[in-house]
Amino acid sequence: MKNGPDIAEVAALIGDPARANILAALMSGKALTASELAAEAGVTRATASSHLSKLQNGGLLAARSQGRHRYFTLANAEVGNVLETLMGLAARQGQLRTRTGPKDVAMRQARVCYDHLAGDLSVRMFDSLTSAGVFAHGPKGLGLTDAGRARMVEFGIDFTPLDSARRPLCRSCQDWSERRSHLAGGLGAALLSRFYDLNWARRVPDSRVVTFTPKGVRAFNEAFPLA
Amino acid sequence: MKNGPDIAEVAALIGDPARANILAALMSGKALTASELAAEAGVTRATASSHLSKLQNGGLLAARSQGRHRYFTLANAEVGNVLETLMGLAARQGQLRTRTGPKDVAMRQARVCYDHLAGDLSVRMFDSLTSAGVFAHGPKGLGLTDAGRARMVEFGIDFTPLDSARRPLCRSCQDWSERRSHLAGGLGAALLSRFYDLNWARRVPDSRVVTFTPKGVRAFNEAFPLA
DNA sequence: TTCATAGTTCGATCTTAATCGAACCATCGC
DNA sequence: GCGATGGTTCGATTAAGATCGAACTATGAA
Numbered sequence: 174m175k176n177g178p179d180i181a182e183v184a185a186l187i188g189d190p191a192r193a194n195i196l197a198a199l200m201s202g203k204a205l206t207a208s209e210l211a212a213e214a215g216v217t218r219a220t221a222s223s224h225l226s227k228l229q230n231g232g233l234l235a236a237r238s239q240g241r242h243r244y245f246t247l248a249n250a251e252v253g254n255v256l257e258t259l260m261g262l263a264a265r266q267g268q269l270r271t272r273t274g275p276k277d278v279a280m281r282q283a284r285v286c287y288d289h290l291a292g293d294l295s296v297r298m299f300d301s302l303t304s305a306g307v308f309a310h311g312p313k314g315l316g317l318t319d320a321g322r323a324r325m326v327e328f329g330i331d332f333t334p335l336d337s338a339r340r341p342l343c344r345s346c347q348d349w350s351e352r353r354s355h356l357a358g359g360l361g362a363a364l365l366s367r368f369y370d371l372n373w374a375r376r377v378p379d380s381r382v383v384t385f386t387p388k389g390v391r392a393f394n395e396a397f398p399l400a
Numbered sequence: 401m402k403n404g405p406d407i408a409e410v411a412a413l414i415g416d417p418a419r420a421n422i423l424a425a426l427m428s429g430k431a432l433t434a435s436e437l438a439a440e441a442g443v444t445r446a447t448a449s450s451h452l453s454k455l456q457n458g459g460l461l462a463a464r465s466q467g468r469h470r471y472f473t474l475a476n477a478e479v480g481n482v483l484e485t486l487m488g489l490a491a492r493q494g495q496l497r498t499r500t501g502p503k504d505v506a507m508r509q510a511r512v513c514y515d516h517l518a519g520d521l522s523v524r525m526f527d528s529l530t531s532a533g534v535f536a537h538g539p540k541g542l543g544l545t546d547a548g549r550a551r552m553v554e555f556g557i558d559f560t561p562l563d564s565a566r567r568p569l570c571r572s573c574q575d576w577s578e579r580r581s582h583l584a585g586g587l588g589a590a591l592l593s594r595f596y597d598l599n600w601a602r603r604v605p606d607s608r609v610v611t612f613t614p615k616g617v618r619a620f621n622e623a624f625p626l627a
Numbered sequence: 628t629t630c631a632t633a634g635t636t637c638g639a640t641c642t643t644a645a646t647c648g649a650a651c652c653a654t655c656g657c
Numbered sequence: 658g659c660g661a662t663g664g665t666t667c668g669a670t671t672a673a674g675a676t677c678g679a680a681c682t683a684t685g686a687a
Contacts, residue, residue: 180424180486183493185415189645193408207664220646222665232493241654241663251489251579258485258574259407262478266410266459300537310527314580345581347485347574353541354572354581416675434634447676449635468633468684629687636681643674651666657659 186231187259191216192224196233196247196256201381202288204237204244250344250357253287258347276382281350283383285376289346289361290368290383294393296351298364301397308343315343317360325360328396329367335359368393413458414486418443419451423460423474423483428608429515431464431471477571477584480514485574503609508577510601510610516573516588517595517610521620523578525591528624535570542570544587552587555623556594562586595620 187193194214198205205213211221225245228234235248247253283292290298302308307321317325326332335342344358356364368374373389376382385393414420421441425432432440438448452472455461462475474480510519517525529535534548544552553559562569571585583591595601600616603609612620 180483180490181415181417181420183490184411184420184486188408188412188415190408191645193411197407208662216645217647218664219648219666223645226665238664243664248493251492254574255485255489256407258482259411262482263407263410265478266475303537310530314578341579344579345572347481351541352568352571418675435632443675444677445634446636446678450675453635465634470634631684631686633684634682637679639677641674641676644671645673646671647669649667651664653662653664655660655662657661 183231183233183255186228186233187256189224190214191220192228195221195224195228195245196252199234199245199247200253200256200285200287202246202285204246206242206244210245247287250287250289250346250362254346254357257286257291257349260349261347261352264349276380279377279382279384283374283385284381285365285383286346286349286355286357286381288365289355289357290365291346291348291355292350292383294385295355296348296353297399298393298397299345299353299355301399302356314341315345315358317343328364329370330360330363335363410458410460410482413455413460414483416451417441418447419455422448422451422455422472423479426461426472426474427480427483427512427514429473429512431473433469433471437472474514477514477516477567477573477589481573481584484513484518484576487576488574488579491576503607506604506609506611510612511608512592512603512610513573513576513582513584513608515592516582516584517592518573518575518582519577519610521612522582523575523580524626525620525624526572526580526582528626529583541568542572542585544570555591556597557587557590562590 187196191214195210198210198213207221207225208218210225211218214221214224216224225234225236229236229245233248233252234245236243236245281292283290283294285291289295302321305321305324306318307324309316309318309321322332338359340359342359343356344361345354346357346361348355355361368389371389371392372386373392374383374385377384414423418441422437425437425440434448434452435445437452438445441448441451443451452461452463456463460475460479461472463470463472465471508519510517510521512518516522529548532548532551533545534551536543536545536548549559565586567586569586570583571588572581573584573588575582582588595616598616598619599613600619601610601612604611
């Protein structure tokens with residue numbers, strides 16, 4: 174009778190409001206302490222601690238102790254992907270909700286998805302790179318063509334840490350606002366931090382929003398033109 | 401404090417074991433009656449009815465009454481996508497579970513994802529079509545090139561119902577077993593039913609598994625060769 | 628009409644788990 | 658050493674909701 178793995182278990186973990194708030198806060202990619210997450214979830218430290226251990230036990234969170242603090246992050250990008258997908262569904266069938274707030278617009282344009290970029294800009298980048306022949310489908314999943322790799326090197330991506338990591342280089346991730354995929358994986362993360370380094374973009378504190386400077390937008394569009 | 405839509409709500413809906421069983425059963429794409437779903441979830445008709453109304457209310461299920469029966473299906477392919485993604489996560493972090501059962505192998509190769517094909521074969525098809533230049537990324541999402549459309553027509557796809565439907569033609573859907581995307585949307589559904597028509601594949605009753613005949617596999621590999 | 632089956636509604640029961648305060652442990656700063 | 662802060666554990670409380678049987682409605686069959 175039973176075949177598939179226990180989808181109910183993980184859904185139930187996400188299904189509690191306090192835990193959902195914790196997970197949503199961690200979608201920013203920043204590591205947060207237990208107290209910060211308690212505040213974020215609007216709950217005492219005691220209950221937050223309970224939730225955090227459950228989430229960690231369920232494989233959704235990773236924790237590392239540092240001094241007397243305990244920093245939590247999403248266990249991996251896959252968890253972020255699931256959360257994005259769920260947000261997409263929730264947004265869709267809550268059709269009657271207020272559509273576009275001012276902050277909402279910024280979120281739709283560019284936001285952090287755990288450790289890489291999501292939103293309109295990210296989707297456009299993915300399209301641009303795809304039609305430029307940067308990606309190749311291999312037996313191990315999405316990969317880079319030789320030309321694509323060269324182009325990324327030229328853009329300033331350092332492949333040495335990426336190649337030695339056991340994390341896949343390219344991965345597609347469902348986008349929350351657009352109904353498309355964007356680039357995740359090690360390369361996706363590296364590109365986002367490259368944007369920061371180039372001063373094209375900056376994080377808005379306490380938010381998933383990423384703002385691009387005017388210069389940054391121009392450069393971005395030039396680097397990733399639409400076909 | 402609140403921005404994103406209520407992810408916890410939908411997750412909680414999926415998080416109950418009985419409801420998860422109901423949803424899993426409907427991933428087969430078949431419309432099932434309330435009693436059948438009650439049996440599937442291992443619960444009385446009374447409780448099933450309660451669950452079903454909650455799921456429908458939450459926008460996850462669609463129902464249509466026919467005679468004294470009430471047939472339920474997933475509300476749309478997006479819901480199927482979310483369930484697949486969740487299964488992927490659940491499978492991954494339930495690492496210790498028995499890996500590959502015999503039925504599991506068949507599931508990984510080819511299965512129904514609500515109304516289109518998923519699994520290894522489906523991913524390979526998506527790759528093949530992609531590198532053959534069938535798809536184009538437009539502002540409205542994934543689309544077909546002229547050549548791609550011609551090729552699909554030649555393969556026997558009738559576009560008249562697809563073009564008039566408000567459902568998007570091409571959509572990517574996260575794959576449960578592979579960590580990749582495969583083709584969903586109207587075209588994905590049309591291709592699957594075309595495979596049935598050509599007698600390449602057949603549904604295994606009471607299961608999501610799709611078995612390809614030896615002839616079907618040959619023809620499939622010929623029609624969608626790997627680059 | 629009468630009976631059977633599909634499905635929903637209702638009320639009652641019962642289990643689960645979220646929550647908090649308080650006590651407790653660990654680490655840092657002094 | 659001593660206090661202060663971050664975090665977990667424990668016990669008790671409480672609220673939510675999953676479950677069932679029984680009554681009720683509606684459709685179809687005889």
